[in-house]
Amino acid sequence: MTITTDTARLPLLLTTLRLPTIATLWPTISQTADEEGWPAAKTLATLFEHEVAERVRRRIGRHLTEARLPGGKTLDTFDFGAVPMVSRARIAALAEGDAWLGQGTNILCFGPPGVGKTHLSSALGHALIDAGYRVLFTRTTDLVQQLQTARQDLRLAAAIEKLDKYHLLILDDLSYVQKSQAETSVLFELISARYERRSMMITANQPFGAWDSIFPDPAMTVAAIDRLVHHAIILEMNTDSYRRKSAQARNTSSKAEPTAHPN
Template sequence: MSDSVALLLKELKLPAFVRHYQSLWDTAVEKSWSHTDYLAALCEYELSDRYQRRTQKWIREARLATSKTFTALDNSSLSRPNQAVLAKLQQDTDWAHNADNVLLIGPSGTGKTHIANALGHRLVEQGVRCKLFPAIALVQLLQQAKRDLDLMTAVTRLDKYRVIIIDDIGYVKKTDAETHVLFEFIAHRYESGSLIITANQPFSEWDQIFPDSMMTVAAVDRLIHHATIIELEGESYRKQHQLAQAKSSKSKST
């Protein structure tokens, strides 16, 4: 009988039921559970299992760095206002459902990419699908689609992600071909999907990205209209780490 039940549960695609229905039945008998209690416990296992599998799949799909989470982030280097803003973004993900943006601006090595990845992890944990692109890779994808006369299809295909993370937007080359597809993408996402963008340059220097001032103003205007802007300052984490290593090596040799 148990074999036939297991086969039926496999057909119904209930793997957690298959793994736990016998052991839980023993517990149910021992503790005098009702049939409803037993079924509810099995459903809890199944839901937990599905959540774990979905989360792992979406993190792989999003191409998030597994080590760049909020747990691994050194908050001590962040200002208190930035810590408070990040805490709010973690606790309340309504901004992603409302197509609001998060813009991380600051010098290289100050933690922008780490924070962007950490926000991605948090979103996936909350059931929000996202995907990270280095800015150059995204532009290359869009350029190829445009050459194939399929740009709108490619852009629309990315709509399945509530949040797109564009890392290092400042590395996009200032050419008509690259910046036009990037601008079209930003315009398409405006008020329909969220963007998390990291940039080394302040907005006043974004004319280095777009070919003319009108396009720069239009792009920035769309991005900041519904946005949380986090400005990061301080010395590069990588430089601090190198200095700490050098200091440690020196102290060991003396």
């Protein structure tokens, strides 16, 4: 009777303690424990290991959703052979995240369109989320517009502070931001706020010398670059467009295929 009563109470107790995975698995695991004669410590450890693993899985799922990373762009699908100047070992080290993220180091990725900058930044984002970090991927133009709206509503400081929860902020296609579109000093304020505290990864088609088209004045351009490169890892991806080479390969393959003739 005691065992029956305790067994009946378990679902309510586990629900109260917010242990849904244990609530689901305990009958199966306890039966195995009884059959194999497990000590109580092993049974408890097994139950809690499953609970912890499921919580990690759910957390990673939430962080992947909020990160807004492009789908399918992971390190497993990145063609390192097409970009020989990017070291696979170096990227694997960066994917662990702990050292450079803890120091607020930035990653600046330069190269012409189509060489895989977006793919590489997204792949690092995926790996870092798997490692337990929080990441946000955004087109730079979209984020600038959001921050401009926040400034107009007198909540720019709060908007920038909200981004602090992300260990890495990925700004894709910085070169497409133009100061003629609107006042882009909000971008400088974001860079200044994260300086030496939180990391950023920026992809750009243009080198630093062309950034005077982004910020309102030369002094701000110099100051922004100075803050970004003070603690930075620079990845140069100056190679032919991967997309263009892929298209050429497909065209060559299609031309090589024999044409079927009707009998």
